[in-house]
Amino acid sequence: MSVLTELEQAIQLVENGEVESGLQKINDIKEKANHAEKHEIAELYIKWGLLDEAKVLIDELVLLYPDEGQLYIDRAEIAIDLEEEEEALEYLLEVKEEDTAYVQALFLMADLYQMQGLDEVAEQKLLEAKKKAPNEVIVDFGLGEFYLSRGDYNKSIPYYERVLKEKEDIGNTNVHLCLAEALSTVGKFEEALEHYEKGLTNRTEIHALFGFGFSAYQIGEYGLAIAKWKELLELDQDYPSLYLYLTHAYENEEMLEEALNTAKKGLAVDELNKELLLAAGKLAIKRQIPEEAEKYLRDAVSIDPGYVEAVVTLSKFFIQQERFEDMVDLLEHVIQFGEYDPQFEWDLAFAKNELEIYSDALKHYENAYTALKNNPTFLEEYGKFMLEEGQHEKAKEAFELAVKIDGSLVHLQEELLRLEDRT
Template sequence: MDRVNKIISMLENGQHNEALNEYNVLLQSGMPDEKYLLSEELYQYGFLDEAKALVENLLEMYPEEGELLVLLSEILIEAGEEEEAILILEKISEHDANFGQSLLLLADLYQVQGLYEVCENKLLKAKEILPNEIIIDFALGELYSEQGEIRQAMAAYEKVLTEESEIAGVNIHQRMADLLSTSGLFEEALVYYDKALDEKLEINTLFGYAFTALQAGYNRTAIEKFNELKELDPEYHSLYLHLAMAYEREEELENSIRAIKEGIKQDEFNKELFFYGGKISIKLGKIEEAEQLFREAIALDPGFTEAALTLNKLLFQQERHEDVLDLISALDIAEDEEPQFLWDSALALEKLEKFSSALDKYESAYTFFKNNEAFLQDYGYFLVEEGKSDLAAEIFKQLLIKDPTNFEYLDLVERLNDFKD
C-alpha cells in the first residue's frame, strides 16, 4: 500500500498536483485493494469526486459487492445526492453481509425526509438481522423521540443503556432526560439528569437540569444549578433570565434583578432580559429604572408588543398621556395588528381632551373589543360625556346583556332614553 500512503502524504503536505498525478496512475492501473483503501482515505479527507471515481471503477469489476455499494452511497450522501444514494442502497441483496448497514443508512435518509414509517420499517428489519447491535436501538430511540413517542423512545434508549451510556457522542441519560423534560415529565427527567451529570459534568446537561428543576417548581435547586453553570461558563447567556425567574419565585427580588443585570452585561441585545428586568424593577418600586429597561427592550425590537403594552400601563399610572401617544407612534406595530394600542390611544386622547380624535380611535377599537366589558364601559362613558346619547344607549344595552342586574347600567339606559324622548 505504499502508493496509497504516498498519495495521502502528498495531500497532507499540500502537493496537490503531484498527488493528482499519482492518483490518476493508480485509478488506471492500481490493484483493487489499493483502489478501495485510497477511496476510503479520500472520502475521509473530503475528496468526494475522486473517491467516487475509484469506487465506481471497482464496481465495474464487482457490480454486486455490498461493501462497495455502501461506501458509494456514503460518498453520495456526503455530496448531497441522497436520492441517488437510496437507489444504490436498494440494490444490496438481503443475503449480502452489508445488508444491515444498508438498512441503517436508508433509515437515516428516510428519517431526514420525514418518512418515519418507512424509516421504522428499515430499522426493525435491521434489528432482526443484527439483534445485538445497540446502534439500531439508538437509532430507534432517536426516531421515536423525533416523533414524540416518549415511551417507545425510552424503551429503545434503555436497551442501549444495558451496554453503553454513551453512543455516537451522545450521553444516553441526558437524551432521556431532555426527552422527558420537553414532554413535561419533569420529575422523571430530573432522575436521568442526575445520572448524566454523575457520568460527566457538561454545561448543556447542567442547564437542562436547572431548567427542568425550575419547571418542576424546585426553585432552590434551579438556583443552585444555574449558579453552578454560571461559575463554569458565565457566557452561557440562556441561564440569566431563568435564574432571575427562580429568584423571583423565591421572592428574592434583589437577587433577581442582579441576575438580570449580569445577563445584560453578557448579552446586551437580549430584549427579554430588559423586559423581565423592567417587571422586577416595578416590584421593587424602582419605577424610573423599570421605564428605562422597557424602553431598552423596545429599542432593540420596535415590534415588541408585550414590552410596549406594559410600558403604556406604567405611563397611564403616571398620567403621562402624551408619552403614551408618542410611544405608540414610534412602534413598528400596526394598530390593527395589536388593537390594544387603539384602545390606549383612545384613552390617552380623551384625557388630553382631543375628543374628536379619541372618538375615531374608539370607533376603530370597537371592531375588536365589542365583546369586552371593560372597553364597552370606557367607550360608553366617553359617549355619554360627548353627548352622543343614542350611541351611548346602544353600548350600555350591550353591557346589560352581559350583566342584566347592573343597576348603574339600567339607570343610565333609562336616563339616556328619557333624554332622547
C-alpha cells in the first residue's frame, strides 16, 4: 500500500472522529514518506492545530531545501500561530524576490508589521506586492482591506472596485460589502446602497444590515432604513446604536408611537444610554405624556449633568409647564457640577424674570449677552427686559444688533423709531 493511500486512510479516520487512530497512523507512515508527502503531512498538522508536530517536519524540509520559499512561508505561519512574530519575520525575509512565494511573503510581512503598529512599513510591503503582481486580484483586495482597516476609506475604494471586475467574494469576505462600507463612510450613500443590495443578496451579515440602513437613513430613505434595521433586530436585539437610529427613523416618518416604543426597548437593553433617554423624553413631549418626558429627561441629566442638549430640553419643558422654580433648581444644580453653557444663563434669566427676581435676571442676561449677541431672538428678549429696567440705551443697542442680523424684524425697527422719539 502506498504512503498516499495510507495517508488518505488516516485523514478519513480523523474526519470520522477516530482522531487518535488517525494520528497514530500518520505517525507510523511519516518516517517512510518522501519529502513531498512529508510536506503534505505538515500541512495537515497545521490545519489540525498540531503546530509542534508541523514545525518538526518543516524544519527538516527547510534544511534540505533552503531555497524553497513556500517552506519559509509555512514555517512563518506556524510561528505566527505560536505568537512568535519576530521569528516569523526572520523566516519571511528568507524568501527570495524571484521566488513564486515572494508576493505571499510580502503579504504576511505586511500583516505582521501592521500588528506591530508599523503601518507605513506594512503599506510599503503591500505596494511592493502590487508592483510584483500588478494584475493579481488578491493583491488589490489586500490593499483594499489594509486601507479600510486603517480608516483610509477613499484609498480603499479603487482597489475594491478593481477586485469586483473579477470577483465578488474572496474567501469568506464579500467585496461588495467592503466597498459599501467604504463608500458609506465617505458619504457616498447612494453608491453604497447599490453595493449593500448586491452583497446581501445571498447572505446575511448584521454589520452590513446596519450599514445598509444607515446609508438609507442618511439620504432620507427612512422606510428602507426601518426595514433593514427591523431585519437586524430579528438577528441581534442587543446591536449597539441600532435603537437610537431606528427611533429617529420612525420619528422622521411621523410614526411617533413606534419611535417611543423603540426607544423604550432600547433602554431595556441599555438603561444608561443618555442619547436614547433624551430621544424618549422628546418623543414623550410630542405625544403629550409629560410625566414620562420629565422622567426620561431627568435620568439623562442625572447620568451626565454636562449633557447640554438634555439640560436645555428639560429646561424648555419646565418653561412649557410654567414650572420656573423647578427650572431654576435644575440649572443651578447643573452649574454646581461645574457644567456651563450660555443657554443656561439665558434660561435662568427668563425664569427669574418670570419669578420677579429681577436683579438676578439682569445678571444672567448680561452674562449671556457676550456669547449670544449674534442670536436675534435672545437680543429681542434681552432688549425688552432692558426696557422694563429702564435701560433704554442697552435696549436700543440690542434691538439694533437684532435688526442688523435679521432685517425681517419689522416690529423691532418700529420699536427703535419709538425709542428715537423718546430721546
